[in-house]
Structures are given as C-alpha cells and as structure tokens.
Amino acid sequence: MSSKPERLIDEKGLRLDGRKPDELRPIKIEVGVLANADGSAYIEQGKNKILAAVYGPKELHPKHLALPDRMVLRCRYHMAPFSVQERKSPAPSRREIELSKVIREALEPAIFLEYYPRTATDVFIEVLQADGGTRCASITVASLALADAGIPMRDLVAACSVGKVDGTIVLDLMDVEDKVGEADLPLAYMPNLDAITLLQMDGNLTPEEFEKAVSLAIEGCKKIYNMQREALKARYVSVKEVEE
Amino acid sequence: MPKFFERRQLVVPGDLIAEGDYIAGENVYRENNRIYAARIGLVEYQDNRVNVVALRAFYVPKVGDTVIGTVVEVGFSGWAVDINAPYLAMLRVSEVIKRPFKPQKDELTKILDVGDLILAKIIAYDRTQPPFLGVDEPGMGKITKGQIVKITPTKIPRVIGKKGSMISMLKQETGCHIILGQNGVILVTGKSPEDEELAIMAIRKIEEESHVSGLTDRIFQMIKMEKERRRLT
Numbered sequence: 001m002s003s004k005p006e007r008l009i010d011e012k013g014l015r016l017d018g019r020k021p022d023e024l025r026p027i028k029i030e031v032g033v034l035a036n037a038d039g040s041a042y043i044e045q046g047k048n049k050i051l052a053a054v055y056g057p058k059e060l061h062p063k064h065l066a067l068p069d070r071m072v073l074r075c076r077y078h079m080a081p082f083s084v085q086e087r088k089s090p091a092p093s094r095r096e097i098e099l100s101k102v103i104r105e106a107l108e109p110a111i112f113l114e115y116y117p118r119t120a121t122d123v124f125i126e127v128l129q130a131d132g133g134t135r136c137a138s139i140t141v142a143s144l145a146l147a148d149a150g151i152p153m154r155d156l157v158a159a160c161s162v163g164k165v166d167g168t169i170v171l172d173l174m175d176v177e178d179k180v181g182e183a184d185l186p187l188a189y190m191p192n193l194d195a196i197t198l199l200q201m202d203g204n205l206t207p208e209e210f211e212k213a214v215s216l217a218i219e220g221c222k223k224i225y226n227m228q229r230e231a232l233k234a235r236y237v238s239v240k241e242v243e244e
Numbered sequence: 245m246p247k248f249f250e251r252r253q254l255v256v257p258g259d260l261i262a263e264g265d266y267i268a269g270e271n272v273y274r275e276n277n278r279i280y281a282a283r284i285g286l287v288e289y290q291d292n293r294v295n296v297v298a299l300r301a302f303y304v305p306k307v308g309d310t311v312i313g314t315v316v317e318v319g320f321s322g323w324a325v326d327i328n329a330p331y332l333a334m335l336r337v338s339e340v341i342k343r344p345f346k347p348q349k350d351e352l353t354k355i356l357d358v359g360d361l362i363l364a365k366i367i368a369y370d371r372t373q374p375p376f377l378g379v380d381e382p383g384m385g386k387i388t389k390g391q392i393v394k395i396t397p398t399k400i401p402r403v404i405g406k407k408g409s410m411i412s413m414l415k416q417e418t419g420c421h422i423i424l425g426q427n428g429v430i431l432v433t434g435k436s437p438e439d440e441e442l443a444i445m446a447i448r449k450i451e452e453e454s455h456v457s458g459l460t461d462r463i464f465q466m467i468k469m470e471k472e473r474r475r476l477t
Binding site (some may be wrong): 038039056057058059068110112116117118119147148149150152153154155156190191192193229232233236 | 254256257258259260271273275280282283284298299300301302304330331332371372
C-alpha cells in the first residue's frame with residue numbers, strides 16, 4: 001500500500017491528480033457492450049472501471065416474492081477480487097450487500113415499476129477496478145444499462161460524490177481523498193425532474209458546508225448526465241445519419 | 245405549446261419533448277403539462293399526440309396479437325408457453341380439444357409436450373392475469389415444419405412494410421410461407437431448406453437495416469442476386 005500523503009491539496013489549490021476542487025475525473029462511457037444481456041453499459045471514471053448488465057423484465061421465481069402491483073428490482077453490486085490492491089474475497093461482504101440495497105433504492109424512483117406487475121428485473125454491477133466513488137459510478141452506469149434494456153424510465157440517474165479534504169469542499173473523491181479526507185457525501189440525482197434519489201454522508205460538515213457540497217454535487221451530476229445522454233445516443237448515431 | 249424535438253429525432257429517457265396541451269402516446273409520460281420520453285427512440289407527432297418509437301423494447305402481450313411460443317410446462321389442465329414476454333402465457337386444454345376434457349383418458353403430453361412450438365393468438369390479458377392463448381384460427385396450433393427466426397419485436401412492423409409491401413414481396417420472391425409473431429418470432433416454411441435460408445437471410449437484413457429508407461427495393465435486389473448466384477453454382 002502507498003503511504004498516506006501529507007497534504008491532499010497543494011499550495012496552488014490543486015489536488016493529488018492535478019484536478020481543481022470542482023473538477024470531475026475523466027469519464028468514458030459505453031452502452032451495449034454485452035451481447036448476452038438484455039441491456040448493458042460500461043464506465044471508466046478515473047481509475048474506476050465498472051460494468052453493468054440488466055436482465056428482464058421476466059417472471060419471478062419463486063413466485064411468492066413477486067409483488068402484485070409492481071416489478072421487483074434486484075441489484076447486485078459486486079467487486080471483483082482483483083478490483084482492489086489487497087485481494088478481496090469474491091463472497092459478498094457486508095459492504096457490498098449494503099451498497100446493493102442503496103443502489104437499488106437510488107434507481108427505483110427512476111423506473112416505471114408499476115407498468116409490469118409480478119415481474120423481476122435483475123441488475124448486475126461488477127466493479128473491475130475501484131478507486132473511490134464506485135457506488136456513484138455504479139448508479140450512473142446501471143441507469144444506462146436499464147435504459148439500454150428498454151425498460152421505461154422517468155429519467156436517467158446520474159450520481160457523483162463530494163467531500164471535504166484539507167478543509168476544502170471537493171468534487172468526485174478518489175480513494176485516498178475518501179480515506180484521508182474529513183467528509184464524503186455521495187449523491188444521486190435525476191436532472192430533468194430535479195429530484196435526489198440518494199444522499200449519504202460520512203464525516204462532519206457544517207450546515208453551510210453541507211449546502212455548498214450538495215449544490216456542487218448536483219452540478220457534477222448534471223455534467224455526468226450530459227455524458228450519459230451522449231453515450232446512450234452514440235449507440236444509435238449511425239441510425240440517425242442514414243435516416244436523413 | 246413548444247416542441248423541443250423535431251420529428252424522428254433521437255431522444256433518451258427523461259428528455260423533455262413538448263410542453264402544453266399534448267396527449268401522451270406511446271413510450272412517453274406526462275407530468276404537469278410536460279411530455280417526457282420514457283424510452284430511447286425516435287419522436288413522432290400525430291396531431292396532438294406525442295409518441296416515441298422505441299429503439300429498445302421488449303414484447304408486451306396485447307389481446308388479438310398472433311404469437312409463436314414454446315411450451316415450457318405441462319400442467320393439469322393446460323400448458324405454460326414462453327412467448328418471449330415478461331409473462332408466461334397459458335393455454336388451456338379446452339382451447340385445443342373441442343370436446344369435454346377427461347383427465348383420466350386424455351394425456352396432455354400427447355397433444356403438446358415441452359419444447360413444442362405453437363402458433364397462437366392472445367385471447368385475454370390484463371394486469372391481473374397472465375396472457376391466455378387460443379388456437380381457434382386455421383393454421384394455429386402445433387408447428388410441425390419450417391424454420392424459426394427471432395428478431396427484435398419492435399422491428400416486426402418493418403418486416404410487414406407499408407400496407408404489407410415488404411412481406412408480400414418476400415413471400416412472392418422466396419416462395420416461402422411466412423408467419424409473423426408479434427412477439428418477434430417468425431416462422432418460415434418453404435418447399436426446400438434453400439428457399440427458407442434465403443427468406444431468413446432477407447429477414448436478418450431487414451432487422452439490421454430497418455431504419456434505412458428504400459429497404460424493400462434493396463431486399464428485392466438482394467434476393468434476386470442471391471437467386472442468380474445459386475443458379476450458377
């Protein structure tokens with residue numbers, strides 16, 4: 001393991017990887033990467049590499065788990081053993097089970113669950129490489145995989161984290177900043193509806209800092225949202241071109 | 245009443261398509277007088293109605309649709325059929341045999357068994373019930389010959405073409421009998437396997453190029469060339 005850096009923000013106000021406090025990591029998104037899934041997407045956000053696959057909607061077995069008035073959304077967030085520096089056991093840990101639930105609850109408000117009662121949709125999120133903020137990147141990529149599967153949605157969900165390191169509010173934390181920093185606040189957001197679907201906080205922030213952090217996170221989500229839209233459209237750009 | 249997208253422009257879920265006195269059609273939803281897209285697709289306006297023609301969707305059963313399905317389960321008084329939809333469809337014995345059904349005498353597996361393909365019509369379906377199938381019409385029931393092609397259900401209208409232009413051309417040129425299931429499953433029956441292969445090739449091409457205009461003519465040319473090539477070899 002690399003040793004703890006002394007300071008996370010240098011005298012010029014830049015972060016360890018040279019970013020400004022309100023700057024996102026470089027993001028690359030691709031939609032429809034898996035042939036065998038009904039919908040899929042892949043994201044690279046800084047050093048994060050995450051793959052999402054969606055199956056369904058389909059009949060739910062065992063049947064007693066089905067809900068008579070809506071679709072059941074099932075999420076599995078999983079980190080590959082090689083996704084972190086120290087090998088991670090492939091068995092789902094407490095943290096992964098919790099994140100699966102948190103991600104599911106961040107995605108559910110975006111989906112028209114009531115359109116297909118008694119069915120289930122599975123979302124599989126595989127973290128291939130992790131460097132902080134994987135829950136947010138997972139939500140971003142999973143919402144794209146859902147849209148790719150043709151599941152009716154109110155909006156795409158974009159997510160991004162903010163935090164406080166060395167007394168400064170910064171956008172899109174990476175792993176070191178998350179671990180050494182004073183606070184971490186992941187947020188998921190539906191820009192068209194102006195609705196927050198996930199808001200967590202770890203650490204301490206004053207009310208003023210909190211408000212500043214939330215508005216910074218929303219700005220970040222809006223930037224990510226535009227990239228999501230472009231990525232989803234990119235799959236059909238050829239469709240549009242030949243049409244004219 | 246502003247519209248934010250042109251006709252046939254690409255939208256993704258959450259895009260605000262129009263504002264004002266519009267009617268929400270397919271694959272869109274309405275919230276406080278605003279119409280948003282619910283699926284990725286192309287915008288269509290129809291008088292006051294806003295629709296999105298979905299590029300990605302799955303088959304949702306509709307009463308009156310003709311579908312092709314696979315029997316996956318034999319029960320006491322009917323079969324469960326996979327019709328490529330979120331729900332398994334049910335086919336009751338009473339729909340198949342036109343006399344009182346006697347469980348002691350009639351064996352269901354002799355009529356239809358797991359793995360059999362059937363051509364059927366959806367006779368009942370709503371949010372509270374699974375889709376029920378019927379096989380009343382001529383030609384319906386167990387499929388005994390031909391080949392199956394599966395395509396995206398949203399592209400079935402393209403295989404039919406404007407007023408059936410595409411499908412009638414296909415039938416005429418390949419000499420095959422083609423039955424379209426609304427659930428994206430197509431049955432092709434021809435005089436020889438070669439004829440069937442030709443028809444399947446054409447259907448695959450339609451699926452790939454469904455959004456390019458002048459498709460019927462190009463498919464016609466392709467079939468002609470392929471026939472020519474086969475005659476020579």
